[in-house]
Amino acid sequence: MAVTCATLEEVRSNIDRLDQQIVTLLAERGHYVSQAAHFKKDTDSVKAPQRVEQVIAKVRELSRSVGANPEVTEQVYRTMIAAFIQQEFAEHAALEKSAKN
Template sequence: MAVNCTTLEQVRSNIDRLDQQIVTLLAERGQYVSQAARFKKDTDGVKAPQRVEQVISKVRDLSHTVGANPDVTEQVYRAMIAAFIQQELAEHAALAGVDRSSA
């Protein structure tokens, strides 16, 4: 729960503290994304649009529960998922022995 700050410096300090935690969690999430590539047969499995919508629905519901703006949460998650899909496609291609950077 956010504390009531009395200065802009306090606000920024708390945002910096949260950014440290968020980036740490993104790194952990990215490690799981890399592992997921091993279990998917093809690029359609990597893109998994039904799974994306399932995650979006879940985080929108969670936003309501914790008092976050569900529209902001959805936008952040869609951007994050798109970036992780690109990472996973690269992992999947590497596992398949295909160099996508030269294609």
């Protein structure tokens, strides 16, 4: 839970601490995205627009429940998901290429 900071330096220190945790979690999420590519048969299943909307609905609700801004959460997640979809396309293409060789 966020604490009230007395200085800008404290604010920045807490943001830096959170950034370390967020990047670590992004790396972990990326590993799962790479694994997902192994289970998907084509690029349409990589895009998975219905799954994207499920995730967005879930994180918007989670955002509300923890007192975060659902609009910010949705924007961050849509950007993150788009980046991970590109990663998954690359993974999927590499898997298809290795299967042909």
